[in-house]
Amino acid sequence: MLSTDKLVVAYGGSVALHGVSLRIGGGETIALIGANGAGKTTLLRAISGLNPVRSGSIHFDGRPLGTLASEKRVSLGIAQAPEGRRVFPGLTVEENLILGTTPWRRWGQSPAKDLERVFDLFPRLKERRSQLGWSLSGGEQQMLAIGRALMARPRLLLLDEPSLGLAPRLAEEVYERIRQIAAAGLTILVVEQNTVLALAVADRGYVLENGRVVLEGRAAELKQDARVREAYLGR
Amino acid sequence: MADFIQLFINGLALGSVYALAAIGFVIVYSATGVVNFAAGQFVMFGTFAGVAMLANAGLPWPVGYAAALLAMAAFGALFFIVVYLPLRTSPVVTVIIGTVAVGIVMQNAALLGFGSWPFRLVSPLEGITIDIGGAAISAHAAMVVVVTGLLVGLIWLLFYRTALGIGMRAVAQDVEAARLMGLNVNRLLALSWMLAAVLAGIAGLLLGPMWFADVNMGDPIALKAFAATIIGGFGSLPGAIAGGLFVGLTELLGASYLSSAYKDLIAFAVMILFLLVRPQGVFGERIQDRG
Ligand SMILES: Nc1ncnc2c1ncn2[C@@H]1O[C@H](COP(=O)(O)OP(=O)(O)OP(=O)(O)O)[C@@H](O)[C@H]1O
Numbered sequence A: 001m002l003s004t005d006k007l008v009v010a011y012g013g014s015v016a017l018h019g020v021s022l023r024i025g026g027g028e029t030i031a032l033i034g035a036n037g038a039g040k041t042t043l044l045r046a047i048s049g050l051n052p053v054r055s056g057s058i059h060f061d062g063r064p065l066g067t068l069a070s071e072k073r074v075s076l077g078i079a080q081a082p083e084g085r086r087v088f089p090g091l092t093v094e095e096n097l098i099l100g101t102t103p104w105r106r107w108g109q110s111p112a113k114d115l116e117r118v119f120d121l122f123p124r125l126k127e128r129r130s131q132l133g134w135s136l137s138g139g140e141q142q143m144l145a146i147g148r149a150l151m152a153r154p155r156l157l158l159l160d161e162p163s164l165g166l167a168p169r170l171a172e173e174v175y176e177r178i179r180q181i182a183a184a185g186l187t188i189l190v191v192e193q194n195t196v197l198a199l200a201v202a203d204r205g206y207v208l209e210n211g212r213v214v215l216e217g218r219a220a221e222l223k224q225d226a227r228v229r230e231a232y233l234g235r
Numbered sequence B: 001m002a003d004f005i006q007l008f009i010n011g012l013a014l015g016s017v018y019a020l021a022a023i024g025f026v027i028v029y030s031a032t033g034v035v036n037f038a039a040g041q042f043v044m045f046g047t048f049a050g051v052a053m054l055a056n057a058g059l060p061w062p063v064g065y066a067a068a069l070l071a072m073a074a075f076g077a078l079f080f081i082v083v084y085l086p087l088r089t090s091p092v093v094t095v096i097i098g099t100v101a102v103g104i105v106m107q108n109a110a111l112l113g114f115g116s117w118p119f120r121l122v123s124p125l126e127g128i129t130i131d132i133g134g135a136a137i138s139a140h141a142a143m144v145v146v147v148t149g150l151l152v153g154l155i156w157l158l159f160y161r162t163a164l165g166i167g168m169r170a171v172a173q174d175v176e177a178a179r180l181m182g183l184n185v186n187r188l189l190a191l192s193w194m195l196a197a198v199l200a201g202i203a204g205l206l207l208g209p210m211w212f213a214d215v216n217m218g219d220p221i222a223l224k225a226f227a228a229t230i231i232g233g234f235g236s237l238p239g240a241i242a243g244g245l246f247v248g249l250t251e252l253l254g255a256s257y258l259s260s261a262y263k264d265l266i267a268f269a270v271m272i273l274f275l276l277v278r279p280q281g282v283f284g285e286r287i288q289d290r291g
């Protein structure tokens, strides 16, 4: 469904991704793990068209994305819950969610069904539907960011550190929902530092270090891999 | 008492014009972060668009008003493309100097086109007065207040009840997140500029019959609109409305009860007081809302 080929992305003179190649098949859940500054966010931003690509390419459904604008990528079916959640602080929960329907909704079409589906997944958001974004707790903001991305009816969901800053129990709850979304058939690329959680939901994983893929494989194998265990699982 | 009622309504009318100019200013500021120092000239253009369509071209007033506002919308789009887009990544100071420079160009363009002799823009309600509590109120002043009230309602509906307006608020808060929602950011920013220009145009059309249409009218309006936004709260729409009405009322009441030499003193004194004591204004919007 999505592939990157020898992707190079740089910020001015400093190169953040040195030729990253990965491949995501339809229906797969992929974990992208790596330490601070490894380039995980840079990769997701490049896929969403927020960072320009220096060389290499990104293909979605076999079609090169090139310099396609971010909003057009969303229309193709690539939605992202970005790092730091980026909930609109001055918009209500419901307004945040309804904005997510921008790529498909035309005049007179109702977002009600999609809204119900997200509220079923995250009942907390339903209780908070008329509260402003800034007033939500970190966990609620994360749920909103994921729910908002789902409102776009995506075919590929990009998640950037959904567990960041959440208490362990809340992080597990969020991952339980991600598992549910994956089980419904959506293709997911999840970036995480919390390797245990990410590998528990993923089919396969990639390990990124200093802008390079150093390891890839089935999630079950990565969990057993000595290097992963030492560097990311703390044992 | 009759005098007071008359002054009060006229003050509300003048304040409504300031409020509309201030709302346009605030819409652009919240959407793009640009402090538009040409905002007063936008209003002046509105008045002269009215002069051109009604007095010069002799169009009947509904058509003339519509044509003037259409021209203002086009001007807003032009401003977006020619001034905002090229400067969008420049430092704030550059953008500010840019809008000041464009304001001067606009003033000189008006001078070239219309000369320095003031015009009179005739109101469709010219000469009609309404009796309120024994006071003879100009129907035009009453219309200005009513039209402004309706516009405020429409603006509220746009921003809080339509997908378009919610999208414009989203872009004002977080441009990248807005892109990730599939919003066409440039289109929404262009719309913000066009909306501001149209509101300034309406302010200019409403103001024309109350003042003389003079190519130098932009600067005093800009000063009053700035004072209004500072008193009301920089970046706040309710603040722009309350501040505009306050400045208009103090101007007319001050001129009558104190001295016409000091008519602007109260508004600017209050503005300075706010800058010193409560810089976020009455409706102090939190800066963090810009994301
Ligand atoms: N806007 C930027 N300007 C310059 N350099 C940047 C910028 N954003 C990231 N970088 C650099 O690019 C590299 C990769 O950063 P990136 O944010 O992609 O890492 P990450 O894997 O997401 O890290 P984290 O786990 O901390 O979120 C880092 O060296 C970082 O310093």
Ligand SMILES: [Mg+2]
Binding pocket: A040, A041, A042, A083, A160
């Ligand atoms: Mg990151």
